[in-house]
Amino acid sequence: xxxxxxxxxxxxxxxxxxxxxxxxxxxxxxxxxxxxxxxxxxxxxxxxxxxxxxxxxxxxxxxxxxxxxxxxxxxxxxxxxxxxxxxxxxxxxxxxxxxxxxxxxxxxxxxxxxxxxxxxxxxxx
Amino acid sequence: xxxxxxxxxxxxxxxxxxxxxxxxxxxxxxxxxxxxxxxxxxxxxxxxxxxxxxxxxxxxxxxxxxxxxxxxxxxxxxxxxxxxxxxxxxxxxxxxxxxxxxxxxxxxxxxxxxxxxxxxxxxxx
Numbered sequence: 001x002x003x004x005x006x007x008x009x010x011x012x013x014x015x016x017x018x019x020x021x022x023x024x025x026x027x028x029x030x031x032x033x034x035x036x037x038x039x040x041x042x043x044x045x046x047x048x049x050x051x052x053x054x055x056x057x058x059x060x061x062x063x064x065x066x067x068x069x070x071x072x073x074x075x076x077x078x079x080x081x082x083x084x085x086x087x088x089x090x091x092x093x094x095x096x097x098x099x100x101x102x103x104x105x106x107x108x109x110x111x112x113x114x115x116x117x118x119x120x121x122x123x124x125x
Numbered sequence: 126x127x128x129x130x131x132x133x134x135x136x137x138x139x140x141x142x143x144x145x146x147x148x149x150x151x152x153x154x155x156x157x158x159x160x161x162x163x164x165x166x167x168x169x170x171x172x173x174x175x176x177x178x179x180x181x182x183x184x185x186x187x188x189x190x191x192x193x194x195x196x197x198x199x200x201x202x203x204x205x206x207x208x209x210x211x212x213x214x215x216x217x218x219x220x221x222x223x224x225x226x227x228x229x230x231x232x233x234x235x236x237x238x239x240x241x242x243x244x245x246x247x248x249x250x
Contacts, residue, residue: 042181043178043183046175046184046187049175050172050174050187060195063191063195066185066191
């Protein structure tokens with residue numbers, strides 16, 4: 001007897017796709033590229049904010065900005081295979097990743113990645 | 126019968142000096158000047174650190190520096206009359222305040238301020 005959670009289309013936690021060796025290389029490259037771009041963005045913004053500091057409130061605004069961005073980045077960039085379809089889905093939705101960068105992943109990964117990106121887009125609308 | 130804690134030379138919490146109107150003006154001015162100088166120092170250092178950021182670890186070093194300095198400044202600059210002799214003592218010890226800036230305070234304030242500065246100097250040595 002097959003339980004519903006063990007069927008092919010069930011939620012990935014019960015039936016996670018297997019990542020092949022070549023898919024892991026593609027995933028790592030895409031992940032690092034998106035993270036690198038996001039960090040570059042934060043560095044540029046921090047330099048801009050710092051250059052414009054005139055009073056102590058500007059100083060603590062910069063601290064607050066950095067703390068928020070660090071926490072957000074820590075949460076978002078979770079490189080566990082059980083989380084990667086959500087991570088990439090979010091990055092696609094945020095336009096931090098282009099579909100082409102995921103080229104080479106199997107449809108069993110691309111489908112849930114696209115689904116999650118669409119889910120976020122619908123809920124943001 | 127006089128309890129030991131009520132005598133003239135007892136610890137200030139039991140026998141705090143009264144700050145006159147003119148002493149309060151001197152205290153506020155000295156306090157604000159020292160705080161302003163310390164904040165200026167942090168602003169300059171934050172600008173310097175930000176201008177040299179090259180990688181993410183530099184970014185989080187800046188965040189950590191700002192958080193530490195904010196907490197330290199919050200702790201140090203405590204403008205309650207019950208705390209001011211300790212505050213000024215520490216600022217003298219750290220050379221963030223010159224003795225002349227306290228000129229006009231009564232000896233009942235200057236004496237514990239100098240004592241605390243000397244106490245810190247001895248314990249740092």
